[in-house]
Amino acid sequence: MAIPHRELIKKELIKLLASRSEGMKTSNIYVELAKVFPGLTLSECTERYRNSASKWANTVQFVRADLVDQGIIFRPGNDIPNGIWKLIPHGINNYSRVIGIKSIDVPANPEVIKTYTEEERVERISKIIERSSKAREICLSHYGYACMCCNTAVKDKYRNIQCHIIEVHHIKEISLIQNVYSVNPIDDLVPLCPNCHRAIHTVRPCYEINEFFDMYIG
Numbered sequence: 001m002a003i004p005h006r007e008l009i010k011k012e013l014i015k016l017l018a019s020r021s022e023g024m025k026t027s028n029i030y031v032e033l034a035k036v037f038p039g040l041t042l043s044e045c046t047e048r049y050r051n052s053a054s055k056w057a058n059t060v061q062f063v064r065a066d067l068v069d070q071g072i073i074f075r076p077g078n079d080i081p082n083g084i085w086k087l088i089p090h091g092i093n094n095y096s097r098v099i100g101i102k103s104i105d106v107p108a109n110p111e112v113i114k115t116y117t118e119e120e121r122v123e124r125i126s127k128i129i130e131r132s133s134k135a136r137e138i139c140l141s142h143y144g145y146a147c148m149c150c151n152t153a154v155k156d157k158y159r160n161i162q163c164h165i166i167e168v169h170h171i172k173e174i175s176l177i178q179n180v181y182s183v184n185p186i187d188d189l190v191p192l193c194p195n196c197h198r199a200i201h202t203v204r205p206c207y208e209i210n211e212f213f214d215m216y217i218g
């Protein structure tokens with residue numbers, strides 16, 4: 001296959017970066033992004049223009065330059081280390097309608113931010129986000145009402161229960177922007193049944209989500 005259209009790469013790059021809150025290194029981006037397009041062969045990814053970078057790397061760099069100009073990813077070396085590509089948390093809102101990723105700002109109580117240690121603070125803010133009804137609604141409409149860990153849909157275990165019994169869990173590192181927390185309900189939240197949710201929070205900080213899935217024995 002030919003190297004995909006830049007607009008297509010742009011959407012995939014945003015999705016990729018949206019899943020890595022800490023940002024990504026350039027070399028990893030070339031590799032990870034190429035995997036999104038299974039038709040792309042190794043030689044297409046490494047074939048070079050004259051003496052410069054490969055066509056693939058060049059195209060991805062053009063896409064990055066566009067996204068920097070549009071205020072969607074950080075300008076290299078400005079606010080983050082050189083060689084790291086990272087979404088501007090609010091920048092994703094500019095693009096959300098196009099790619100279908102919605103980011104929601106959850107205002108945090110400033111008292112919560114100031115009074116506690118970093119670990120307690122992150123935990124408290126996670127709770128605020130988990131209770132944000134809009135973020136919860138988008139997460140559940142995307143993933144459904146079964147627990148992502150044990151696959152239980154609690155409602156179906158009983159006769160005559162009228163409402164879903166499910167909680168959402170916040171899995172990502174939290175970024176603070178002027179007392180407002182930006183959450184992507186699809187990448188940052190997962191549905192967990194009350195039991196699993198209780199279990200993941202039995203340590204502080206809570207278990208990392210994949211580690212927790214591995215712990216599940218049924």
Ligand SMILES: [Zn+2]
Pocket residue numbers: 147148149150151152192193194195196197
């Ligand atoms: Zn569960």
Ligand SMILES: [Zn+2]
Pocket residue numbers: 130168169170197201
């Ligand atoms: Zn939780």
